[in-house]
Amino acid sequence: MRKLSSFLLIKRTFCNATKTAIKESTAEKSYPRMSGWQIHSYGELDEVQFSKNVKKPYIRSPKELLVKVDASSVNPLDVAMINGYGSAFLNSIRCNTDNIEFPLILGRDFVGTVVHKGLDNKDYKIGDKIWGVVPVQKQGCHSEFVAVDSCYVSKKPKNISDVEAAAILYAGLTAYSGIFLSAQLNGLSGLLCSSVQGNGVGKKVLVLGGAGGVGHIAIQILQAEGAEVLTTCSQNAVPLVENLGVSKVIDYTTVESDKILIDESPYDLILDCASKGAEYANVHPWKFKNYVTFKSPLLKNFDEKGMLFGGLNNLKDLLSQNISALYSNGVVKWGYFVPLKNGISYLTKLVEKEQLVPIIDSKFSYGELPKAYEKVYSGHLRGKVVIEY
Numbered sequence: 001m002r003k004l005s006s007f008l009l010i011k012r013t014f015c016n017a018t019k020t021a022i023k024e025s026t027a028e029k030s031y032p033r034m035s036g037w038q039i040h041s042y043g044e045l046d047e048v049q050f051s052k053n054v055k056k057p058y059i060r061s062p063k064e065l066l067v068k069v070d071a072s073s074v075n076p077l078d079v080a081m082i083n084g085y086g087s088a089f090l091n092s093i094r095c096n097t098d099n100i101e102f103p104l105i106l107g108r109d110f111v112g113t114v115v116h117k118g119l120d121n122k123d124y125k126i127g128d129k130i131w132g133v134v135p136v137q138k139q140g141c142h143s144e145f146v147a148v149d150s151c152y153v154s155k156k157p158k159n160i161s162d163v164e165a166a167a168i169l170y171a172g173l174t175a176y177s178g179i180f181l182s183a184q185l186n187g188l189s190g191l192l193c194s195s196v197q198g199n200g201v202g203k204k205v206l207v208l209g210g211a212g213g214v215g216h217i218a219i220q221i222l223q224a225e226g227a228e229v230l231t232t233c234s235q236n237a238v239p240l241v242e243n244l245g246v247s248k249v250i251d252y253t254t255v256e257s258d259k260i261l262i263d264e265s266p267y268d269l270i271l272d273c274a275s276k277g278a279e280y281a282n283v284h285p286w287k288f289k290n291y292v293t294f295k296s297p298l299l300k301n302f303d304e305k306g307m308l309f310g311g312l313n314n315l316k317d318l319l320s321q322n323i324s325a326l327y328s329n330g331v332v333k334w335g336y337f338v339p340l341k342n343g344i345s346y347l348t349k350l351v352e353k354e355q356l357v358p359i360i361d362s363k364f365s366y367g368e369l370p371k372a373y374e375k376v377y378s379g380h381l382r383g384k385v386v387i388e389y
């Protein structure tokens with residue numbers, strides 16, 4: 001009798017488990033799908049694979065919007081993330097759809113159309129054309145749809161095309177945070193004030209790498225603020241950056257360029273958009289108040305040494321680079337992409353006033369996305385690589 005009841009119990013448990021599995025797999029199959037570019041492990045560029053069977057994101061909070069992506073861009077970060085860059089830190093804060101690492105969708109900035117919205121989104125209606133960014137710990141936007149908190153978007157400026165707009169926000173917010181948060185051009189935190197222009201009047205700024213995605217936008221922000229801007233680039237980019245109206249273009253490939261850079265100092269700010277790094281601040285006997293580099297060792301230290309020792313190493317790096325820069329009276333800082341709402345509003349206004357015009361290096365279709373990744377990987381960009389969906 002006891003044997004029979006145990007048999008019945010096992011059978012019932014088995015049946016329930018089978019029913020649950022069938023239910024789950026049916027739910028999995030009936031889940032809405034979309035197309036997207038994903039990586040399933042870290043490696044080379046060919047890890048980026050197209051699939052028509054990607055789970056469509058959905059709205060998970062009243063502040064979120066579901067967006068049909070119309071255009072996007074590729075950034076050096078996307079290419080680096082394929083290689084596993086930042087994975088240690090990002091996994092510690094990751095909040096993608098299922099809190100899992102893979103499959104991972106890259107892509108950080110987009111222009112798109114609102115197709116669904118959370119209840120707490122009175123500023124947006126279905127069909128609105130918006131632009132925005134996706135924080136690095138979330139699934140990206142190199143896919144048909146993206147779900148994003150409305151604090152990372154705003155209405156797209158009407159005076160530029162989708163493709164032009166797609167070139168701006170990630171690079172623009174990086175430039176914005178380097179100028180206002182790290183260097184504090186306005187004398188305050190960029191979080192507090194950026195609506196009144198003129199913060200650069202009387203200031204001399206050197207932008208290293210003025211032809212690239214971040215560099216060409218940084219130049220335009222600084223000029224809109226009234227700063228005198230000098231920039232470096234290689235010879236074939238000189239006419240392009242001259243067109244931006246900078247006061248001096250220095251071709252860094254010439255022998256005399258170092259002397260010019262030193263003679264032109266002191267600088268209120270040197271903004272490194274050319275991956276020169278903190279070390280470069282001390283290479284020349286020049287004077288500066290602030291040196292901000294976007295080549296930060298922060299995530300690399302976490303990747304290589306773990307969260308604790310990586311954190312300690314970051315502290316050590318920050319102190320040592322500043323101690324060696326003391327002789328020039330300058331402060332050396334790291335700059336980052338920060339998805340700031342007031343940064344998005346600032347860039348929107350700059351575009352609407354035609355003080356910021358993006359430079360497009362090249363345009364690819366959504367189906368050609370791997371070619372766009374290759375283009376960014378190969379470097380020497382003149383503006384941005386954009387994707388039209």
Ligand SMILES: NC(=O)C1=CN([C@@H]2O[C@H](COP(=O)(O)OP(=O)(O)OC[C@H]3O[C@@H](n4cnc5c(N)ncnc54)[C@H](OP(=O)(O)O)[C@@H]3O)[C@@H](O)[C@H]2O)C=CC1
Pocket residue numbers: 075076077171174208209210211212213214215232233234252273274275294295296335336337379380381382383
């Ligand atoms: N920390 C962060 O959160 C972020 C960091 N970044 C980093 O900032 C840097 C710039 O990004 P992005 O503008 O998108 O990159 P791009 O590749 O678009 O631009 C880099 C530009 O620098 C030029 N360049 C290279 N070497 C020099 C040099 N010695 N002097 C002057 N110019 C040079 C390149 O052209 P050429 O080689 O022909 O001279 C190219 O035009 C990258 O290293 C990127 O990884 C970017 C965004 C966020």
